[in-house]
Amino acid sequence: MKSRIYSRPPLPQRGLATILLVLLVGLALTATALGVAHGVRGAQDKTLTMHAATLAQMRSWSGVELLRQYLRAENMASPPWSALPWAVPMSGIDAATLSAQLVSVSGPDGAGRYVVTADITGAGAGATTTLRAVYEVTRAVAGSNGHQGPAIDVADFYYDLDMSGGITIKGDNNANFNVMGNVKLDNASITGVNAIHATGNAVIGSGIKVNQIYVNGNVTLTGSSAILSVSALGNVIDNSSGTQGVINSDGSVTISNGVANGVNAMGAIVASSGGSHGVLNTNATLSVSNGLVNTANAIGNVGVVGGTIKTTNTMGSVNWSSTGTGAIAINANGSVIYAAAGGAISALGDVNLTGGGATSVRTMGNTYVRSYGGIGLLQGKGNLQVDQYAAVAGTIGGTLTKLQQWNANVLVTLLAGFLPPNVTTVTLTPIAALQPYELSRPVVDAFSLKGAANYVFEYQPAGYTLVSVRNVVGIVTGSYALVSDGVRKDFLCPIASFNSASKTCSLGGSTQKTICEGYSTQNACFTYTSAGPGKWTIAGISLAPGAYWFDGDLEVSTGIYFNSFIATGHIVTSGQHVTKSPNNAGYGPVCANSPSDGVVQTAFFAGLVPTNFCNTATAALTQDSLGNIAFLSGAFRDGVFSGGNITLGASTRTYGTIVAGNLFNSGGSTTVYGYIAAAGQATLSGNSNAVGGSTTLDLTALPSTYTPDVLPCTGNCTPTSATGEAAVMWTRYL
Numbered sequence: 001m002k003s004r005i006y007s008r009p010p011l012p013q014r015g016l017a018t019i020l021l022v023l024l025v026g027l028a029l030t031a032t033a034l035g036v037a038h039g040v041r042g043a044q045d046k047t048l049t050m051h052a053a054t055l056a057q058m059r060s061w062s063g064v065e066l067l068r069q070y071l072r073a074e075n076m077a078s079p080p081w082s083a084l085p086w087a088v089p090m091s092g093i094d095a096a097t098l099s100a101q102l103v104s105v106s107g108p109d110g111a112g113r114y115v116v117t118a119d120i121t122g123a124g125a126g127a128t129t130t131l132r133a134v135y136e137v138t139r140a141v142a143g144s145n146g147h148q149g150p151a152i153d154v155a156d157f158y159y160d161l162d163m164s165g166g167i168t169i170k171g172d173n174n175a176n177f178n179v180m181g182n183v184k185l186d187n188a189s190i191t192g193v194n195a196i197h198a199t200g201n202a203v204i205g206s207g208i209k210v211n212q213i214y215v216n217g218n219v220t221l222t223g224s225s226a227i228l229s230v231s232a233l234g235n236v237i238d239n240s241s242g243t244q245g246v247i248n249s250d251g252s253v254t255i256s257n258g259v260a261n262g263v264n265a266m267g268a269i270v271a272s273s274g275g276s277h278g279v280l281n282t283n284a285t286l287s288v289s290n291g292l293v294n295t296a297n298a299i300g301n302v303g304v305v306g307g308t309i310k311t312t313n314t315m316g317s318v319n320w321s322s323t324g325t326g327a328i329a330i331n332a333n334g335s336v337i338y339a340a341a342g343g344a345i346s347a348l349g350d351v352n353l354t355g356g357g358a359t360s361v362r363t364m365g366n367t368y369v370r371s372y373g374g375i376g377l378l379q380g381k382g383n384l385q386v387d388q389y390a391a392v393a394g395t396i397g398g399t400l401t402k403l404q405q406w407n408a409n410v411l412v413t414l415l416a417g418f419l420p421p422n423v424t425t426v427t428l429t430p431i432a433a434l435q436p437y438e439l440s441r442p443v444v445d446a447f448s449l450k451g452a453a454n455y456v457f458e459y460q461p462a463g464y465t466l467v468s469v470r471n472v473v474g475i476v477t478g479s480y481a482l483v484s485d486g487v488r489k490d491f492l493c494p495i496a497s498f499n500s501a502s503k504t505c506s507l508g509g510s511t512q513k514t515i516c517e518g519y520s521t522q523n524a525c526f527t528y529t530s531a532g533p534g535k536w537t538i539a540g541i542s543l544a545p546g547a548y549w550f551d552g553d554l555e556v557s558t559g560i561y562f563n564s565f566i567a568t569g570h571i572v573t574s575g576q577h578v579t580k581s582p583n584n585a586g587y588g589p590v591c592a593n594s595p596s597d598g599v600v601q602t603a604f605f606a607g608l609v610p611t612n613f614c615n616t617a618t619a620a621l622t623q624d625s626l627g628n629i630a631f632l633s634g635a636f637r638d639g640v641f642s643g644g645n646i647t648l649g650a651s652t653r654t655y656g657t658i659v660a661g662n663l664f665n666s667g668g669s670t671t672v673y674g675y676i677a678a679a680g681q682a683t684l685s686g687n688s689n690a691v692g693g694s695t696t697l698d699l700t701a702l703p704s705t706y707t708p709d710v711l712p713c714t715g716n717c718t719p720t721s722a723t724g725e726a727a728v729m730w731t732r733y734l
Contacts, residue, residue: 054279054297055429056129058264059122062432063098064133064728066090067118069435071137072726079105088118097123103132113138116726119734124429130734136174138709138725151709151725152657152677153178154697158441159663159680160200160688164188167691171700174727180439180680181688182217185225192697195727197437201234207242216436218251221258233434235267243275250433252284264431268300271307283430285316292325297428301334308340313426318347323355333426335365341373346423350382357390362420366398378412379420386410443715444644444661444679446549446568446635452626452712453566454546454610455515457482457536459528462500467492467515472546473609473616475513482526485509489524490516515544517602528552533569533643542599545582545590546610547626553643554633560599562589564626564656568635569643571660573652581656582613583627583706584674587620621705625712630654630674632714634661634681641681648672650693657708667693674699675708 067088074080081102088100100120107114114137121130138151153176154169160181169175169192177183179198186205193210196202201217204210204225211228213219218234221227226242235251238244243259252267253260259275268284271277276292285300293309296302301316302309308325312318317334320327326340335349341356350365351358357373366382369375369390378384378394385401386392391409397418402410450456456468465482469475469492480492481500488509497506505512516525518540525540534552540559547564554567558575562585565571573579578597580589588594591614593605609616613627621627631654634644644661648654650668657675658664664678670693678689702708 054281054295055124056122056127058281058429058431059098059124060120060129060131061122063100063120063122064131064731065435066093066098067100067120067133068135068726068728071116071135074137107137115729131731132734133731134729136727136729152442152675152711153709153725154675154699155691156439156675156677157181157664157680157689158439158678159684160184161198161691162688163190163691165667165692166694167191167193168696169193170696170698171702174729175697175699176727178439179689180441183215186223188692197439199437199439202232204240209242214437219249231434233436236265238273248431248434253282266431266433269298274307281428281431286314299428299430302332304340313428315426315428317349321354326356331424331426336363348423348425351380361394362423364420364423367396374409379418381418381420384410384412441681442659442677442679442711444632444634444659444681445714446566446632446643446661448714449547449566449626449632449712450549452547452612453549453564454612455544456549456551457526458551459530459534460500464498464500464503465526465528466495471610471612472544473611474607481505483509484524488512488514488521489518490514490526513608514604515608517541517543517604535569536567539575542601542605544605544608545585545593546608546613547582547629556631560597562596564629564632566629566632567643568637569633570645570647571631571633572647572649573654574649576651577649578653579630579655581627581630581674581706582610583621583623584630584655584703586703586705587614590614590621591616591619623705623707625707625710627705628657628674628707628710629712630656630658632659632661634679644679644682646678656706657711659711663687663689665690665692666695669694671696671698673697673702674706677711
């Protein structure tokens with residue numbers, strides 16, 4: 001039989017399904033790689049943008065201080081600009097990185113204050129930031145003789161200051177307390193204080209809130225204190241549970257409690273608080289052991305042993321041993337050791353992953369994956385070593401070492417000479433040093449005002465009071481003895497009519513002038529005790545208006561007085577006491593014997609007009625700078641200062657400037673309608689200025705005739721061209 005041979009036709013479709021499956025897997029891997037690359041690039045762009053904005057902001061804030069110094073030295077009465085807006089010239093500064101423009105200027109007001117609005121623009125790394133700042137600029141105001149003492153602020157203390165109790169400042173949003181020495185604010189409720197400046201250290205506790213602290217020493221924050229801006233040429237320790245604004249330090253900054261919205265430190269930063277902080281910038285190292293830091297910029301190394309930093313930029317290395325929440329981005333010029341998980345890492349040095357791995361790694365060094373966590377996308381110039389079964393994808397320029405040889409999760413391409421893209425060198429602008437705060441001590445010497453006083457009281461060795469009178473209409477200039485008889489107490493007896501042996505006057509008291517309104521005609525206003533340096537006590541209804549000068553200590557007790565009181569020793573107040581300086585009291589009670597503050601002044605004072613304070617032709621005050629003074633104490637004898645303390649007792653109301661040659665103390669229910677200066681001129685040992693009890697500085701309705709910061713010349717005087725002051729009232733980003 002003939003056999004048959006069968007054959008099948010060729011099958012061209014054999015193996016097509018396998019090829020399609022391989023193509024689909026390849027497409028999926030490509031899409032995954034592209035997605036990871038897109039995420040890495042987005043994180044990089046976000047990090048670079050944040051870095052650029054930080055540099056621009058730092059430059060704009062530096063410009064705010066530079067412009068303040070410029071305005072402080074400028075002659076506001078004759079400025080260099082003819083029209084606004086006006087570009088401020090900045091010598092030695094690249095206009096492409098920092099510029100300032102004055103937008104508006106208003107003033108001056110009655111105290112010589114101008115309000116200046118300016119826009120300051122900082123630029124860097126492709127970003128720009130513009131701040132609008134409003135300044136209060138005070139020009140110097142000369143005294144009536146063409147000279148004045150150093151201008152003072154709301155409260156100037158030239159020795160240590162201790163504030164406790166209830167302190168309230170009313171009517172001045174820019175009230176500053178300036179201290180030559182150390183400051184302690186604790187166990188207090190303080191409101192209305194804008195800034196505290198000190199040449200020494202500052203300790204701020206309780207729930208104290210002020211806008212600014214600026215010291216040449218260290219700052220310690222405790223309790224629940226909250227400060228918008230802290231600046232220290234020394235170190236800052238923040239142990240407060242409150243929220244701080246920006247901390248600036250030439251030294252180190254330690255945050256052990258609460259929150260800091262921003263830090264600029266030349267020294268190291270240590271953050272152990274559990275709070276959430278803003279941007280921390282340092283010229284040195286940064287260590288985080290708790291809490292959250294949004295952005296860290298460090299010229300030195302960064303260590304994270306607890307807590308987390310969302311974005312880190314460092315010119316050094318990073319040692320991240322915390323296994324908690326991971327980073328968003330880490331950029332380092334050195335090496336990176338990272339124990340957390342996630343985030344984009346860019347490093348010029350080696351990268352060592354000891355925890356949950358990273359989303360992406362770009363490195364010019366070697367990469368070590370020590371634990372279970374892998375890398376979504378690796379771009380490394382050097383070698384790769386994977387110790388465990390972690391998954392790694394990407395490209396390297398060196399060798400691959402797998403300690404677990406069966407690890408099939410490492411899918412990297414070895415490309416000799418491979419250079420990772422976008423590994424950027426971190427460049428940070430160093431934090432600039434703060435400028436020391438300077439406070440010029442005034443010379444306070446009661447003897448320099450003796451010739452300007454209307455009534456000078458001196459106790460004589462013969463046992464009577466000598467009163468020298470000058471510049472008073474109604475009383476002949478000359479010397480008088482203070483005498484009492486059966487009709488009148490404390491009248492002025494011409495010295496030629498006075499018998500020093502019998503202490504009597506040949507003229508009847510009813511025919512002579514009196515400068516005292518006692519509780520009755522039988523009550524004296526003045527008493528003198530000779531113990532120690534001698535002490536004068538005033539108690540009565542009122543005195544003839546004008547300036548009174550006393551050789552010795554002085555106690556001004558119950559009464560209402562329209563006077564300036566000057567003493568070579570100490571001054572204290574007591575009882576229900578009110579003193580109004582002539583410029584604060586006004587023309588009526590000082591020059592026209594008009595009723596005021598419930599005082600219907602005696603007819604004895606009619607026609608007694610202090611001509612140094614009164615211009616009767618224009619019915620106005622002369623505004624002599626001596627009339628700004630309510631109290632002034634202390635004097636130099638043979639070159640040695642003595643006296644000088646001023647103590648305001650409970651229930652004291654003072655309208656006018658208080659100038660203590662040494663220390664100031666307040667307590668009880670005390671209100672000052674004016675400024676305070678305490679010159680600290682005596683030899684001190686453990687003492688300090690003390691503002692306590694319930695003390696109020698009320699600046700809400702100061703009369704236009706009263707210029708609280710202008711003092712009469714008592715030494716260290718300056719001509720009319722004296723430098724003014726400039727302070728930042730507020731700022732905002734545009």
